[in-house]
Amino acid sequence: MMASQDTKHHLVVVIKMNIQQQPTYALENIVKALSLPISQFFNTTEDWARLTQAKAELNRRKSNG
Numbered sequence: 001m002m003a004s005q006d007t008k009h010h011l012v013v014v015i016k017m018n019i020q021q022q023p024t025y026a027l028e029n030i031v032k033a034l035s036l037p038i039s040q041f042f043n044t045t046e047d048w049a050r051l052t053q054a055k056a057e058l059n060r061r062k063s064n065g
Contacts, residue, residue, distance in 0.1 A: 019050065019053045019054055019057050020057060022054075022057075024058065024061060027054045027057055027058050028058065030050060030051070030054040031051060031054050031055055031058065034047055034048075034050065034051040034054075035051065
């Protein structure tokens with residue numbers, strides 16, 4: 001069980017690194033696509049992590065101007 005927790009943590013870190021490198025329009029599209037009602041039914045754990053991180057990155061960019 002310890003290995004799966006490490007793998008999940010590693011996956012979230014990798015997604016976060018990729019999210020920070022995406023242009024703003026791509027992040028907005030990620031949020032839009034993963035927030036659709038049908039997407040919410042089919043989202044995986046990784047999708048939820050990607051959605052949360054994309055929203056956080058957009059908020060960070062908006063607050064930094």
